[in-house]
Amino acid sequence: MKTDETIVVGGGIAGLMCAAKLANAGRRVTVLEASAALGGRAATYEEQGYRLNFGGHALYWPDEKRLRAVGVRISGGHLRADRGSVLWRGELSAWPLPPRVGRSALGVTERAALLRVLAGVLTRHPERLTDQSAADWIDAHSRTPGVAGMLGALLRLSSYGARLDAMPAEIAVGMVRAAAVRPVRYLDGGWVSIVDGLAARVRAGGGRIETSTRVTGLLGEEQVRGVCIADGTERLAGSVVLAGLSPTRTDRLLANVGGALPPTATVTGGRVTAACLDVALRRLPAGAISFALGLDEPLYLSTHSRYATLAPGEGAVVHLMRYDDGQPQSDTEMRGHLERLFDLAQPGWRDELIHARFAPRMIVDHLLPVPGAGLASRPDITDAGVAGVILAGDWVGPAGWLVGSSLASGAAAADAVLAAATTARRRGSPTATITQAA
Numbered sequence: 001m002k003t004d005e006t007i008v009v010g011g012g013i014a015g016l017m018c019a020a021k022l023a024n025a026g027r028r029v030t031v032l033e034a035s036a037a038l039g040g041r042a043a044t045y046e047e048q049g050y051r052l053n054f055g056g057h058a059l060y061w062p063d064e065k066r067l068r069a070v071g072v073r074i075s076g077g078h079l080r081a082d083r084g085s086v087l088w089r090g091e092l093s094a095w096p097l098p099p100r101v102g103r104s105a106l107g108v109t110e111r112a113a114l115l116r117v118l119a120g121v122l123t124r125h126p127e128r129l130t131d132q133s134a135a136d137w138i139d140a141h142s143r144t145p146g147v148a149g150m151l152g153a154l155l156r157l158s159s160y161g162a163r164l165d166a167m168p169a170e171i172a173v174g175m176v177r178a179a180a181v182r183p184v185r186y187l188d189g190g191w192v193s194i195v196d197g198l199a200a201r202v203r204a205g206g207g208r209i210e211t212s213t214r215v216t217g218l219l220g221e222e223q224v225r226g227v228c229i230a231d232g233t234e235r236l237a238g239s240v241v242l243a244g245l246s247p248t249r250t251d252r253l254l255a256n257v258g259g260a261l262p263p264t265a266t267v268t269g270g271r272v273t274a275a276c277l278d279v280a281l282r283r284l285p286a287g288a289i290s291f292a293l294g295l296d297e298p299l300y301l302s303t304h305s306r307y308a309t310l311a312p313g314e315g316a317v318v319h320l321m322r323y324d325d326g327q328p329q330s331d332t333e334m335r336g337h338l339e340r341l342f343d344l345a346q347p348g349w350r351d352e353l354i355h356a357r358f359a360p361r362m363i364v365d366h367l368l369p370v371p372g373a374g375l376a377s378r379p380d381i382t383d384a385g386v387a388g389v390i391l392a393g394d395w396v397g398p399a400g401w402l403v404g405s406s407l408a409s410g411a412a413a414a415d416a417v418l419a420a421a422t423t424a425r426r427r428g429s430p431t432a433t434i435t436q437a438a
Contacts (some may be wrong), residue, residue, distance in 0.1 A: 004028060005128030007227055007237040008418050009215045009253075012040035013403055015243030015390040016198035017410030020070045023205025025418055026085035031202060032227070034168060034214035034353065038199055041363065042403070047314040047355040050280035052188040055362045056319030057304060059194075059403070060175070066407040072197035074414070077307030078183040084291025087299060087346065092292060092344050096150060105295060114150055117141045118180060133161070134262075137169035149295035153302040160364040160402060161272045162298035164324035170374045171401050184310040190387035194403075207287040218257045224388035239420070241413045242384070243392040244406060246366055249392065250384075259385035264377050264394070265367065272364040275334040276324040277342075283314040285348035292345045298323040299341050305405035315354070316344070324361075331360040365402060367395030375399070381413050390416050 007020055008015045011033025022029040037043060057077065071368055086090040088105035091421065096106040097115065097224065109141070120141075129137060134155050142148035149312050156162050158175035187193050202209055217228035218240060226236040244251050247265045254260055268403040304310055305317040320338045329337075333357050369377050376398045381391050392409040399408035 002419070003236045003238050005030060005227075005237045005240060005385075006239045007032060007235060008241045008243050009227065010040075010241075010243035010245055011038040011211065012244035012393075012406065013042050013194060013198065014394070014396075014406035014410040014413075015241065016195065016202060016333055016405050017066070017070065018196045018241050018243055018392055018413045019207050019209075020072070020205070021209035021414035021415060022412055022437055023202045024070055025181035025414075026205070027414075027418065027421065029202070029205075030237075031207065031209045032213045032229075032235075033209070033211045033414040036212050037137035038204070038209070038211065039192055039195040042195050042386065044192035044193045046101045047280055049313060050317055050354065051192075051310045052278045052280060052317055052355075052357065053191045055274065055276035055278065055359065055364075056300065056304065056321050057090050057403075058186060059189045060178045061182040062182055063376055063402070063407055064185070064406050066404070066411060067194065067197070069411070070198070071201050072189050072266050073193065074193050074197065074397070076186070076187040076309075077176070078363065079187050079291070079307060080183065081291055082294065085289050086153065087292055087294040087341060088146075088296060088343070090287065090342065096146075105148060109146055110146045110150075112208065116175075117147070117151065121173060121177050122180055126170050126177055127374075129169035129173055131372050133371040134164040134167040134169045134172040136165075136371070137173060138164065146295075147185070153293045154322050156298050157293055157300060160274060160321075160323060161368065163272075163368075165373070166326075166368060166370065168369055168371045168374045175401055186302075186304045188309040190308075190310060197438065213254070217252055218386070220257050220260070220388070222387060224257060224386055238297070239388045239390065239417050241390045241392055241417070243413065244412060247372060247395055250393075253383075254386060256387065257386050257389075259330070259389060261385075262379055262383050264373075265326040265379045265383075270368060271366055272368050273324045273361045274364050275324075275329075275331075275338065276357075276359045276362045277320040277335065277338045278357045279318045279320070279349070279350060279357075280341075281316040281318060281352040282354055283352055285317045285346050285352060287347075288349075289345040292388075294341070297337065298325045300338060300343050301341050309346065316352075318342075318349075322323075324364075331358075336361050338376075360398070365394050365405070374403070378405075381409055381416055 094408040155172040214230040284324040
């Protein structure tokens with residue numbers, strides 16, 4: 001039996017983006033999500049009226065454009081980092097860039113040097129930095145520890161990674177550039193607003209979404225013809241998109257139909273992780289600093305509720321992160337770093353505490369390309385090795401980083417399905433065949 005339906009395995013942002021674009025185009029599509037809820041790491045949970053993301057999420061303007069392209073619009077305020085502080089040698093001081101003035105970790109000459117570097121970031125193409133690591137780029141653009149510390153802090157903040165010697169400058173500098181063009185946005189209602197918006201587009205276009213439906217295998221040999229479900233049933237499809245799964249799980253599913261991921265899916269710097277402390281407060285303590293960024297420590301604190309609707313009344317939602325710098329740390333040590341920053345920025349926060357959730361090793365991105373390889377080295381959407389199977393996720397395709405990779409690869413996967421369907425119609429074939437990359 002043949003079908004023109006597409007099955008998307010995975011109801012995270014990559015899968016929902018793919019399904020939304022297919023549904024918008026009138027393509028029959030079904031999303032199968034193993035968990036009881038959609039979204040994966042993009043989920044938002046509610047605690048006594050407070051809406052907290054799993055870790056501190058921020059949306060960059062290129063990703064807003066990708067969402068608008070499928071009819072999803074979000075709301076929320078833009079971060080004003082210049083109203084915050086920096087942590088330097090154990091003390092907090094004013095954000096060092098104009099127009100903020102006051103006691104700062106950087107002197108006037110250092111501030112001027114930093115501004116010149118950032119102006120250059122806006123005028124140059126980050127994709128030309130593939131051969132450099134982020135650490136090498138910092139060394140080439142700083143002459144003092146203060147400037148190096150501030151550049152490192154900005155690259156960590158934008159890329160969500162602290163292993164700058166393993167991070168391609170193309171990624172980290174490109175994310176700084178995106179944030180410099182337009183500040184990142186915190187979302188009203190939390191990150192789930194993206195999930196809900198994409199899911200609404202899928203359903204509006206006639207697509208189906210099923211949760212608590214775990215795919216255990218693929219059907220077919222040289223050409224995919226559907227999926228196997230954990231309850232023993234089979235679902236037939238003309239194409240299958242494996243979206244947002246880890247490279248390991250993806251490879252396992254491909255193996256039973258003779259496919260495999262290319263070596264570029266394993267020859268990398270590994271996963272990117274961060275320790276996250278998500279906090280709900282009755283109110284901000286007196287004199288609280290809403291944003292703080294570590295210069296000589298990979299730390300971050302931001303009161304997301306200052307810019308987005310996330311808390312009731314005077315309540316506050318604060319997210320703290322310690323980016324993984326490769327140094328061995330116990331869970332207790334990592335939480336200690338975060339709480340010490342909290343004590344400095346918002347002394348007395350424990351007296352206002354409603355809820356706190358600590359995740360010591362949240363996955364930021366499944367695959368970090370090594371310097372010298374860059375984003376172009378990631379597996380392509382058609383690198384599954386089986387006709388009719390397409391890949392999507394934060395580790396797939398040459399475009400984007402973080403959620404940007406998921407959105408870009410999800411959209412590209414949909415384009416591949418639609419292009420194959422168009423070709424099939426021209427040939428008079430009832431089903432589309434998606435060819436694989438050589």
